Amino acid sequence: MLKIRVKEYESLRQHGEETYPHECCGVLLGQIDDDGVRTVTSVARAGNTRTDSAHNRYNIDPKDLIRIQREGRRRGEDIIGFYHSHPDHPAQWSPTDFAEAHWLGCSYVITSVAKGKATVTNSFLLAGKTEEDKRFEQETIHVENAPGEPTDQALQEITSTKDQR
Numbered sequence: 001m002l003k004i005r006v007k008e009y010e011s012l013r014q015h016g017e018e019t020y021p022h023e024c025c026g027v028l029l030g031q032i033d034d035d036g037v038r039t040v041t042s043v044a045r046a047g048n049t050r051t052d053s054a055h056n057r058y059n060i061d062p063k064d065l066i067r068i069q070r071e072g073r074r075r076g077e078d079i080i081g082f083y084h085s086h087p088d089h090p091a092q093w094s095p096t097d098f099a100e101a102h103w104l105g106c107s108y109v110i111t112s113v114a115k116g117k118a119t120v121t122n123s124f125l126l127a128g129k130t131e132e133d134k135r136f137e138q139e140t141i142h143v144e145n146a147p148g149e150p151t152d153q154a155l156q157e158i159t160s161t162k163d164q165r
């Protein structure tokens with residue numbers, strides 16, 4: 001399960017809207033507890049180095065990644081996942097996403113952005129012990145306002161506000 005607050009959740013979804021029709025990408029920082037529950041405490045936006053084909057490829061600039069990791073550690077946060085968007089494509093991983101995913105134990109969050117609007121967001125845990133037996137397992141995203149506070153209602157409010165726009 002991936003726990004994320006509304007603020008961070010909306011931030012990564014909005015990022016995909018802002019870069020549409022190109023893919024956005026970024027990093028999820030936080031903690032993984034002993035039960036395997038992953039809690040996002042911040043998200044860091046990254047530049048997409050794949051300017052040649054930015055609508056269906058993403059690659060986080062290694063310099064960005066090192067900086068994000070260093071800044072996170074200073075705050076006691078680890079890299080626990082990555083996110084990117086799929087402009088006008090479903091929120092499902094592609095063969096390329098799988099081939100290029102190497103951080104075992106990390107979450108890969110994908111948001112579908114349809115005609116510029118973020119729709120479905122899914123998260124896939126890169127399970128397995130080695131590169132050879134790695135696999136993506138879909139995991140639940142639990143969106144919350146504050147630690148321990150369930151926010152299904154808050155989410156519904158966000159959704160309905162958007163509908164009224």
Ligand SMILES: [Zn+2]
Nearest residue numbers: 084093094097
């Ligand atoms: Zn992808």
